[in-house]
Amino acid sequence: MSQAMDDDALMTRTAAGDEEAFRLLVQRWERDVLSFLIHMLGSVEEAEDLLQETFVQVFRKADAYRATGKFKSWLFRIAGNLARSRLRRRKILRWVPFNPVDHDIGSSQPGPDADLESSQRKDAVRASMDRLPQRQKEALVLNRFQGMSYQEAAEAMGTTVPGVESLIQRALAALRADLAGKGDLL
């Protein structure tokens, strides 16, 4: 099967029962979705659990998917819905603190001064992100970490482009204000 086969074609074949097409789709997108879910949930274990559920949902909804070239938005909408559902179940409205140890980033390890300063800055940014309201963080993660355009993020979140723009703008303003309050990190 061609490596270049686009997502819509793979979804069409998946809906027809083509296991190889579905495998390609899963392996093409799993890292992006996992990264998104980790940011959303703050837990690798839960993110991996929902990653699996996301693709099972993709499989079950394959018949209903309309090939309009918007697979990525559709996929992240499913993942986002599952993550929000999980967060509601936890009965929390805020993001779970992002623990660098859980994420194997190693940013807290001591090193040369420059590295230390860099890791401290990253930790500060991460901590500030954890304090963002859920929708603001979701928009920011989709745009900055998943490389989605505002249009794609809007489709994934079920909102409008100006809505996403507003969310990201407020998120970044909040981050800057938060980080500015921590001294000269920025």
Added chain:
Amino acid sequence: MKHVTELLQLFVAGELDGPRKHVVEEHLKKCSACRDEADQALRLWEDLGSVGPVLSNESVWPSVRARTFGAGSRQQQWFFGSGGLARGALAATALAAGLTLGILVPVNEGPDGDVYDPGSDSSWLLESSWLSESSWLGGDGAPGIDELLLGAGLQDEVDGS
């Protein structure tokens, strides 16, 4: 001079459309304060890009496959997958109900062997069928069909009066 502070973060994110991007670019050429702001915005944007989680190389595919293709065909997945238990219970209930009705409801013939016609006079059904027996409702003390119909306000209709 009107500053463009609110647009700078969108500018460094590459999300400004043509006209707004042009306004910001022109403004930055002559405003050092906004250039400093833009530098900070760019730094934040770059910092954000560096805080992503490190992911393992292990694929989720084996687990996903076990829950999709591994579970059988798509048709089986539909029936036994999500909600399949409920569908199975519904099917079993419907089957049991059908069998029960098949046992209890008499053959659709009247007392004289007439084929039952819902549009015709149905008094024969009340006079001679099991419906006229009160015992089926629980013994001698149980209400008969007349009482039941009276209670439901249907007696006049049955009597034709």
